[in-house]
């Protein structure tokens with residue numbers, strides 16, 4: 776399986792992208808990469824998501840993946856479009872097996888001890904903690920890391936530029952995910968680049 780750890784270590788923040796217009800894909804990817812955030816998670820939540828992945832995959836230096844991958848069909852469509860990693864809000868045996876068979880880096884969501892134990896049974900060690908804040912935030916993650924200290928985590932859901940550093944101070948947290956870098960609405964590439972620069976400067 777391709778290394779999910781490499782994806783997680785490429786930058787302190789993975790922008791979670793919900794993009795309506797394929798025409799916005801390249802300028803947004805270029806602004807994020809130029810700002811120092813090469814890892815781009817394109818959620819499969821919009822009609823244009825697969826076209827967005829195709830466009831972003833052409834941007835030099837971009838490491839493009841798909842988010843909101845719920846099943847093997849989503850995985851296959853995202854990989855065909857050029858995604859090199861997939862992120863899921865949860866974890867199923869079927870999806871983990873499909874990711875293994877497709878030889879694609881896989882970052883599944885976990886919310887509790889049983890989810891992590893399912894992941895460990897499946898040979899996984901890298902997880903997204905989702906929804907990070909609603910699920911109890913830093914105290915909840917620290918409690919889970921008692922019994923599961925050897926996993927690697929990307930908290931996502933409610934993380935912001937202001938709170939990312941606190942999460943990144945936890946040794947098992949290799950990166951955080953968040954949608955704050957690219958707000959919905961009109962495209963402002965300068966603002967995206969500035970937000971990326973601030974995020975890329977966060978210490979791990």
Ligand SMILES: O=C(O)C(=O)C[C@H](O)[C@H](O)COP(=O)(O)O
Pocket residue numbers: 791818820842843844862863864905931932933934952953954955
């Ligand atoms: O679409 C998915 O697959 C998800 O897992 C959801 C995203 O990770 C969160 O919606 C990001 O959370 P915010 O940064 O609080 O907006």
